[in-house]
Amino acid sequence: MKDFTTDWTPDELKAYLLLYCTHCHIEETDEDKELIISKVDKDIYKRIHKEIDKDNDYQSLEKILNTIQRLGYTHDDIEVLIQDIKELFLQDGEFDTLEQNMLRQLKHLLN
Template sequence: MSEEQYKWSKEELQTYILLLCANADNNESEEEINMIQSKVPTKTFLKIYAEFKNDSEEEQLEKIENAVNKNTYTEMELAAFRREIYHVFFSDCNFTMMEKRLDWTLDNILY
């Protein structure tokens, strides 16, 4: 993996993680994508979405873990970020087993 992934901004990392959450049940809904797009500039979304679509699940988690380790988050930032993650998970009013598994995995990476 190149050093480029280590240099993601917090906004880029947030976008990547939210895309992973939207795809946790292998079904990115239009509502989920629109919600993510509303949180970041279009250029950032398109760049990160293109990268996300080309990565395997293992690569996605590895990139997230490496990028989280390179950024410093306050407790308030992490709490706000967790709320955004849950907004994506619950946008379809259904918290599936696959989403629960990803939530647990992200919890271990973020904390």
């Protein structure tokens, strides 16, 4: 069985999680990229982007969950991540069914 342990910092986790969320529409927009870079360093964005492009959905979720546990995230820490995800989803003025479902599933998994 593969080990999904990471050595990510909180910013790297945030970048990975937000990039993961952009995949619900298959394609990341320029607006998505700008928002993510506004929340984390551009070098982190580039490095994490290369990593997530290699991972499948299962690997991504395992890395996210294991990193949240390793970093000892509290309910409040997770709520901050959820707010960042909402901001990403709402930036185009819409909150479509795919985004709603992804947010609901992530809330369930992360809490």
